[in-house]
Amino acid sequence: xxxxxxxDAAEALEKAGFRSGATVMAxxxxxxxxxxxxxxxxxxxxxxxxxxxxxxxxxxxxGLGVLLRxxxxxxxxxSYVGENAEFERQYLEGELExxxxxxxxxxxxxxxGGAGIGGFYTPTGVGTMVAAGKExxxxxxxxxxxxxxxxxxxxxxxxxQGDALGNLVYRQSARNFNPMMAAxxxxxxxxxxxxxxxxxxxxxxxxxxxxxxxxxxxxxxxxKRIEQRTNRPxxx
Numbered sequence: 597x598x599x600x601x602x603x604d605a606a607e608a609l610e611k612a613g614f615r616s617g618a619t620v621m622a623x624x625x626x627x628x629x630x631x632x633x634x635x636x637x638x639x640x641x642x643x644x645x646x647x648x649x650x651x652x653x654x655x656x657x658x659g660l661g662v663l664l665r666x667x668x669x670x671x672x673x674x675s676y677v678g679e680n681a682e683f684e685r686q687y688l689e690g691e692l693e694x695x696x697x698x699x700x701x702x703x704x705x706x707x708x709g710g711a712g713i714g715g716f717y718t719p720t721g722v723g724t725m726v727a728a729g730k731e732x733x734x735x736x737x738x739x740x741x742x743x744x745x746x747x748x749x750x751x752x753x754x755x756x757q758g759d760a761l762g763n764l765v766y767r768q769s770a771r772n773f774n775p776m777m778a779a780x781x782x783x784x785x786x787x788x789x790x791x792x793x794x795x796x797x798x799x800x801x802x803x804x805x806x807x808x809x810x811x812x813x814x815x816x817x818x819x820k821r822i823e824q825r826t827n828r829p830x831x832x
Contacts, residue, residue: 599762599809601791605637608785608811614750616643621706621748621777622650622660626679626823629770630659631754633787633815638752639666647671649746651702651773653683658821664692673746675699679823698726701743703776708745710779710808715744751781754815755804758788759797762806771803778804787815 602608620638624630635654638646639662646669653672654661663669664682671693677683686692697705698720708716717740721727731742753774756767764786766774778784786804791814 597810599806600811601760601762602811602813604813605633605785605787605815606640608634608787608813609637609641612750612783612785612811614638614641614643617645618643618749619647619649619747621746621751621773621781622648623751623753623772623774623777624654624659625651625769625772627654627659627821629754629766629772629774630654631752631785631787631815632659632818633813634752634754634785635660635662639663639668642666642668644668645670647673649673649706649748649777651699652676652678653680655679655821655823656682658819667691671695673697673702675702696726701726702746703773705743705746706773706776706780708743709747710776713745715742717742746780748777748781749783751777751784753778753784753786753804755786755788757790757792757797758786758809758812758814759792759806760794762786762809762812763797763802764788764804764806764809764812765797765801766803775804778808783810784808785811787813789815789818 648669661680673695675697687694701720719740722739733740755764757765786809
């Protein structure tokens with residue numbers, strides 16, 4: 597199906613058939629490169645019992661943290677959650693399921709999901725709680741864990757530029773997990789800061805080809821918050 601250009605996040609979610617109980621990948625690292633408009637629209641839509649695959653869960657009042665506040669997330673598959681007190685509370689009180697994944701393994705599991713790889717072996721996590729219930733093989737005299745790919749019903753990603761065909765370009769560190777997640781879901785919904793005519797993006801600059809993108813719209817009112825602002829001491 598060719599990518600559809602829609603007016604906003606709400607229309608994208610409606611046309612995509614977004615639903616409660618879905619497994620959702622959300623791009624971003626911390627608050628960098630997160631799909632702000634799509635997250636807000638999911639909150640407004642009220643869908644619940646979501647399994648969210650994301651490196652982290654935002655902060656208490658922004659990013660994926662707003663979906664935790666409204667209790668729309670049933671389970672998180674993440675590698676880092678240290679900036680979110682509400683996440684910690686829900687997890688410790690047994691209100692939220694959590695699958696912790698080492699960050700490198702997390703990235704490769706998402707990539708494997710998009711590449712059609714059935715599984716891969718990694719030494720990361722051997723001898724720790726991460727290894728519980730997983731196959732262990734000795735390769736070259738070293739123990740490795742079998743890790744399975746991650747796949748989602750929907751991927752929510754954020755780009756810097758998108759064109760009329762659905763090709764996407766990410767900007768610097770805001771690229772992070774977005775390209776891998778765009779390839780690892782049944783349906784990919786993308787928001788971009790700029791929409792340009794087809795042919796305006798240099799083919800060599802395309803990060804996510806349009807074949808992976810189902811719905812695209814121009815985002816608005818980006819806050820682009822900084823999680824922790826550090827200032828250099830005066831005079832240095």
